[in-house]
Amino acid sequence: MARPKTPILSKPAIRAAALAVIDRDGLEKLSMRKLAQELDVRAASLYSHYGNKDELLTEISEEVTADIDVSGFDQDWREGLARWSRSYREALTRHPNLLPVAAAGPGRREEALRRADAVHGGLVSAGWPPKQATMIGASAKYLIVGAATQSFARGFDDDVRVYRDRYPNLTQAHRLPEHASEIDDASFELALTAFLDGLEGLFAQVTSGENEGSGEA
Structure with a gap:
């Protein structure tokens, strides 16, 4: 049997998904658990890329204000x-x-x-x-x-x-x-x-x- 596909996580993909949640539901609705559900992964998987939500938000902010x-x-x-x-x-x-x-x-x-x-x-x-x-x-x-x-x-x-x-x-x-x-x-x-x-x-x-x-x- 073919092995089940596991979503490939990357920092840009995580940031894009988090920003989509923020745009849709508001900043207060973003959590690492909710973001994991959006990406169809375990929350623990996110922490190998970002230590916490504040670190993630900092990089999103840097990206949004880059221009x-x-x-x-x-x-x-x-x-x-x-x-x-x-x-x-x-x-x-x-x-x-x-x-x-x-x-x-x-x-x-x-x-x-x-x-x-x-x-x-x-x-x-x-x-x-x-x-x-x-x-x-x-x-x-x-x-x-x-x-x-x-x-x-x-x-x-x-x-x-x-x-x-x-x-x-x-x-x-x-x-x-x-x-x-x-x-x-x-x-x-x-x-x-x-x-x-x-x-x-x-x-x-x-x-x-x-x-x-x-x-x-």
């Missing part, structure tokens, strides 16, 4: 921030259920630390004081993660009766979900542009010596 672009700082700090912000948001919105992991601090994640180093270094090299470079990175991340966390437009009900009479300033609110992607993208661009424009003014002060009290990181 975040920090190359623009070789042109100027504004272009660098714009590229980083847009590509970071795009990476997070592709797998919203993974956001708590993918948007977490770099910790000891090598690729996340490399990107943080590139952003901070790019800003300092351009002339920003280290303390302000740190604050700019943090502020940009607040904007990016906030934009990726939920959709503003999809937060409204699509039933016109909800707004009629009682909310006269929201007479078109029922149409917002229909245009959610367009509204969310345009709103992020508006916020990002306003943020960068504001930094331009502050940078002029910094480079002219008007903000000498900025200090070190």
Whole structure:
């Protein structure tokens, strides 16, 4: 008799299956036991590839965020921030259920630390004081993660009766979900542009010596 086929496990296959569970059921539903069932193997088989779920999630996060672009700082700090912000948001919105992991601090994640180093270094090299470079990175991340966390437009009900009479300033609110992607993208661009424009003014002060009290990181 032919020997029964045993599924061949690999790290990429495990990551793909785990991400599929996260996308479908949510991050909190992923467990090594459930993942083993998805792959039709014993849970113990997974531990020869990943010591625990956190280790697996770290590699999934690294993979999902691999396309975040920090190359623009070789042109100027504004272009660098714009590229980083847009590509970071795009990476997070592709797998919203993974956001708590993918948007977490770099910790000891090598690729996340490399990107943080590139952003901070790019800003300092351009002339920003280290303390302000740190604050700019943090502020940009607040904007990016906030934009990726939920959709503003999809937060409204699509039933016109909800707004009629009682909310006269929201007479078109029922149409917002229909245009959610367009509204969310345009709103992020508006916020990002306003943020960068504001930094331009502050940078002029910094480079002219008007903000000498900025200090070190």
